[in-house]
Amino acid sequence: MNYLERLTILLLLVACNKKSDVTPAPVDEKPGTLTYVSATLNGKSIQPFIDIHVQPEIKIRFSMPVNRSSASEKILISDLSGGKVNASYNFERNDSVVSIKPASSLQHLSQYKIQMLPGLLASSNASLQAGQDIAFATSIDSSRKFPALSDAALLDTIQKRTFKYFWDYGHPVSGLARERSNATPETVTSGGSGFGIMAIVVGIDRGFITKAQGLNRMQTIVSFLKNKAQKFHGAFPHWLNGSTGEVIPFSQNDNGADLVETSFLMMGLLTARQYFNSTDAAEVSLIKDINSLWNAVEWNWFRQNNQDVLYWHWSPTASWAINLKIQGWNECLVTYVLGASSTTHSIPKTAYDIGFARNGE
Incomplete structure (x- = not known):
C-alpha cells in the first residue's frame, strides 16, 4: 500500500468518527388535505334537513382530527341574513368529529346554514380546500298558543x-x-x-x-x-x-x-x-x-x-x-x-x- 492509499484511508476513518456540527435540513412534509365526510342533525343523516328541533345537536365528521381553535373560527352557523349564531363546540373520535350546539334556541320555522369555510385546519396542519354549506330548516312551534276549545x-x-x-x-x-x-x-x-x-x-x-x-x-x-x-x-x-x-x-x-x-x-x-x-x-x-x-x-x-x-x-x-x-x-x-x-x-x-x-x- 503506497503513501497515497494510506492517507486516503486515514482521512475516511477520521471523517467517520467525527460528529457533524451542522444541523440537517428538515424534511419537507406535505400534510395532505382535510375533507368533509358527513353530518348529522339530531341523529338525522339524510338530507334535506327539515323539521329540525330548535336546539339541535350538529355533528360533523372529517377525514382526520381537526384543530380545535380553527374549528370554532371556520365552522359557523348563520341565518339567511348572514347573522352568526353563537354556539359551543365539543370534539369526539380523537377530534375527527366536531359536535356543535347553538348557545340558545333557534327560531321556529326558519332556515339556517352550517358553513365549513376553506382554510379549516386539521391537527396535522392539513386544511380544507373547498368550503361546504349544509342548509337546514327548523320545525314549527307546536306549543299551544290559545286556550283549548271544546x-x-x-x-x-x-x-x-x-x-x-x-x-x-x-x-x-x-x-x-x-x-x-x-x-x-x-x-x-x-x-x-x-x-x-x-x-x-x-x-x-x-x-x-x-x-x-x-x-x-x-x-x-x-x-x-x-x-x-x-x-x-x-x-x-x-x-x-x-x-x-x-x-x-x-x-x-x-x-x-x-x-x-x-x-x-x-x-x-x-x-x-x-x-x-x-x-x-x-x-x-x-x-x-x-x-x-x-x-x-x-x-x-x-x-x-x-x-x-x-x-x-x-x-x-x-x-x-x-x-x-x-x-x-x-x-x-x-x-x-x-x-x-x-x-x-x-x-x-x-x-x-x-x-x-x-x-x-
Whole structure:
C-alpha cells in the first residue's frame, strides 16, 4: 500500500468518527388535505334537513382530527341574513368529529346554514380546500298558543266566522256575496249568494245577528235580484255587477244564464222563504218576492228543444254555443231536483233518468 492509499484511508476513518456540527435540513412534509365526510342533525343523516328541533345537536365528521381553535373560527352557523349564531363546540373520535350546539334556541320555522369555510385546519396542519354549506330548516312551534276549545266551542267558532264572511263582505248595494273578499269588489256571484243566504238563516238562528237584521239584508238581496239583476228565461248569470245588476261575463260565451249557479241561489232563497214564514207583513212581502223569482225560472226551456237533459249555459249573443250538458254524478243534482219541483216550468222524469243519471251509468 503506497503513501497515497494510506492517507486516503486515514482521512475516511477520521471523517467517520467525527460528529457533524451542522444541523440537517428538515424534511419537507406535505400534510395532505382535510375533507368533509358527513353530518348529522339530531341523529338525522339524510338530507334535506327539515323539521329540525330548535336546539339541535350538529355533528360533523372529517377525514382526520381537526384543530380545535380553527374549528370554532371556520365552522359557523348563520341565518339567511348572514347573522352568526353563537354556539359551543365539543370534539369526539380523537377530534375527527366536531359536535356543535347553538348557545340558545333557534327560531321556529326558519332556515339556517352550517358553513365549513376553506382554510379549516386539521391537527396535522392539513386544511380544507373547498368550503361546504349544509342548509337546514327548523320545525314549527307546536306549543299551544290559545286556550283549548271544546269540540262544540270550536264548531261554534268556525260557524260564526264562516257566517261573518258572507255578512261582513256582502256587497253594500245588493247584499250579494262577493266572488272574493280582497279583489274585484263589484263582482258578486249568484251561486255563492245562495250559500250566503243560507248563512244568514243560520246566523239568525244562532243569535249571531237579530232576525230584524237578517230580514233587512234579505229584503235588500231579493229586491236587487227582482228589480236590477239581469235574468235570462228566469235564470241568473254566474257573475253580476253588485251595484248595477249587469252581467259580468265568466268567459267569452258565458255571458248569460247559468242554470247550476241559479240552482244554488234558488236553494238559498227557498230556505229563507220557509224560515221567514210568518204573518208579519214584511216577511209575507219577502216570501211573495221570493216566489216570483222561483216561479220565473224556465227549467224546462233549458232542455234545449225538449231533449231529455238540461243544459248549463245559455248566452244572449252565442245561444247554446257552450253546449254543456248537466250530467252526474256531481253537485248538479240539485238542478234536477229543483227543475222537477217547479210548479210553473217543471222537467219530466225522463230528463233526470236519461240526462243526469244517464240511464244508470
